[in-house]
Amino acid sequence: MAQKLFALVKGECAPETPDNPQFQEAAVSGHIILLIIRERMENILGMVRRKLEFNAKRKKDTFAVTSNEVIRALGSHQNGEITRGLEYFLATGNLITKIGLSLQQDTGFSVIAERINQLRFVSHFRAIHRGAFFMEMRTTDVRKLRPEAWGFICPVHTPDGAPCGLLNHVTASCRIVTHYSDTRELPALLADLGMLSHKSIVFAAENEE
Incomplete structure (x- = not known):
């Protein structure tokens, strides 16, 4: 890293760009769905906590946290609060969130799969x-398309128009993994x-020949 810093100062190399694929991570559908479920559950738990704290202040010494008190605090939110949000997200591709979930967009998360032929349908999943x-x-x-993407992103399979270069397809040998590979035997x-x-x-x- 120090050698690269000196080379950058001397003008021997170009600065790194955040658009380089080697500095990015792929967010699969399961990650986004997990974030939605987590936010929905946190909202429900926060609502239950506020109701229990209100009842504790009102009843004081006679209050005790029981299963009936928790169910009563849930009220009507126990039916469909999480599933309705997921159904809307999968149907429209629009994300309704209060905290943003550290995502740069709230629309366009889902597309309609085209069944022109089998290869076209399967390509949606790549x-x-x-x-x-x-x-x-x-x-x-x-x-x-940068050299670091070679072998990971197909240089040909991208549509024309506005999504050109943004909507790509991974290569046949590329796999999206959720864990690091064991490289202890590699050296x-x-x-x-x-x-x-x-x-x-x-x-x-120096004195040796």
Whole structure:
């Protein structure tokens, strides 16, 4: 990192850009749905807590937290409070949230799958979108295909028009993973194939030939 910093100051390399795929993470549908469920449950628990605190102040010493008190505090919110939000999100692709969920957009999360043919239908499940936030940006840096994306994002399969370069498809060998791979055996394998590590390099003294 220090060598790269010196090279940047000297003008020997270009600065990194946040539009580079190596600095990004893919948010799969399960992550977004989990955020919605979490926010809905936090809203319900917050409402129940406020009602219980109000009843505790009103009844004082005679108040006790029981199952009946919790069910009474839930009231009518126990039926469909979470499922209605998910149904609306999946049907329209619009996100209704109070805290934003650290997302840059609140619309365009779902698309209608086209059944022109089987390959077209399956390609929807291999698509990856940069985000609706960048649709209105006039800069083209976010739409560029960078060398780091080679082998991960298909350089050809992108539509024409406004989503060009934003709506891409991952390659056939690319997989979206949710955990880090175990690479403990990788250095030993590379060493067997002929790789030399920094520890194995021995520098000769100046007086030695």
